Amino acid sequence: MPQAEKVAHLADYADTAERQPLLALRGISKTFGTVKALDDLGVAIRPGEFITVVGPSGCGKSTLFNIVAGLEEPDAGGSLAFLGKPSRARDLLGRVAFMPQRDLLLPWRTVIDNAILAVELEGVRRADARRQALAMLPEFGLTGFEQRYPHELSGGMRQRVALMRTFMFKRDLMLLDEPFGALDALTRSMMQRWLLDVWQKHRRTILFITHDVDEALFLGDRVMVMTARPGRVKLEQPVNLPRPRRPEIVTSPEFIALKRTLLDAIEEESMKSFTTSDKPAGTA
Ligand SMILES: Nc1ncnc2c1ncn2[C@@H]1O[C@H](COP(=O)(O)OP(=O)(O)OP(=O)(O)O)[C@@H](O)[C@H]1O
Ligand SMILES: [Mg+2]
The missing domain is CATH 1.10.8 (Helicase, Ruva Protein; domain 3)
Structure with a gap:
């Protein structure tokens, strides 16, 4: 990892230290045989936050969720803390609510x-x-x-x-893996507004995977952009748009500027995953 990025991550941890994170991940990696799905991923999630996760297909988003849901253990070396308490992934089984991709x-x-x-x-x-x-x-x-x-x-x-x-x-923490992926645009936008209402009423902490940048910005307090595989955090973009969010917000200059930043970051990673993708092990 380049030095500058590492320093930025350490600063993030210092920022969140005064309010204990609900979940803190550091140095999380996951290898399946010859495939490294996640590499040195770190993120801290504060209680009540709505965090959206975007990244190229195959970068390890669902793998990250499987770890946080307690269904997979990460490789040795990383750490995971739930409400400040160091935990193994399997300790989280049953402590988070998980809606899988299907x-x-x-x-x-x-x-x-x-x-x-x-x-x-x-x-x-x-x-x-x-x-x-x-x-x-x-x-x-x-x-x-x-x-x-x-x-x-x-x-x-x-x-x-x-x-x-x-x-x-x-459960305090809800993991939603592309819950609206299969819906048409109109139904999807209704469901997004509905989810924000329900979230505000029930005051849960949500991690939400999507491929749709508009959706990530419309819903999230922060958008976490992941790198191409092996996935780690490329960018954590705060979304300081007022709530409750109205549909018109997507045409505001602030929204469009944020969207440009995210699209640039995602495009850079998608190009990488396209040029390096899925070569069989042993080929150059
Ligand atoms: N149980 C498993 N066994 C072997 N390889 C796996 C397993 N789970 C995931 N992988 C591999 O890990 C990588 C990341 O997969 P993952 O499903 O986490 O990606 P994703 O970011 O959720 O992709 P998508 O956006 O397409 O849903 C892929 O190369 C996948 O083939
Ligand atoms: Mg997935």
């Missing part, structure tokens, strides 16, 4: 029974879980659909069921 609704379960899956696995009685879920349906735009099956729903509704499941699993 929505993973069970086709044989109704909307309500898909929504309660995570809390039911945690040991909440099904009748109690269903009661809680029924009360949340209006907020998630699913009133009247509780007895429907996933194949009877639109893409946007399926995403809301998966999000409701993640919100019902009440």
Whole structure:
């Protein structure tokens, strides 16, 4: 890593020291066989923050989430602290709410029974879980659909069921991996505004992966741009746009200037991942 970048990261840690981070990662690397997915990644996440993550395809975004969700251990050498307490990745299993890249609704379960899956696995009685879920349906735009099956729903509704499941699993930290990736532009923009409302009401800390720079800026307090694989933090861009955010904000000069900065950073990395991508091991 160039020296200048290393110094910038250390300064970031000093800034956040007075307010204890909810999650602090330092020097996180992850190797799968001959593929290095993450390399020396560091980030500190403050309670209540909405952080969006962008980066070229294959740079290790989902791998990062799998580590924070406790599903994968990073390589030896890095450190991970949750509320100041040094932890292994597996200690975080069940302590964060995770919506994986695919929505993973069970086709044989109704909307309500898909929504309660995570809390039911945690040991909440099904009748109690269903009661809680029924009360949340209006907020998630699913009133009247509780007895429907996933194949009877639109893409946007399926995403809301998966999000409701993640919100019902009440944890301080929520990981959302491209939750709106499969939606058309209009539905997506409605879902973004809806998510900001729900986030502000429930006061959670959110890490949100997206490929859409507008979405990253519209939602985030900070945008974390990752380098091409092996992924590390290329840029942490604060987004000091006022909240609540209105749709018109995307045409403001401030928004457009931020977008230019992010697009430049992402384009530089995408070019790298394009020219170096996926050569079989052993070839130059
Ligand atoms: N369980 C695994 N076993 C082997 N290789 C893996 C595994 N998980 C991820 N990888 C590899 O690690 C790299 C990063 O993958 P990852 O899914 O984290 O990327 P991503 O940034 O989420 O990509 P996308 O934007 O396409 O979702 C890829 O080269 C991938 O093939
Ligand atoms: Mg991914």
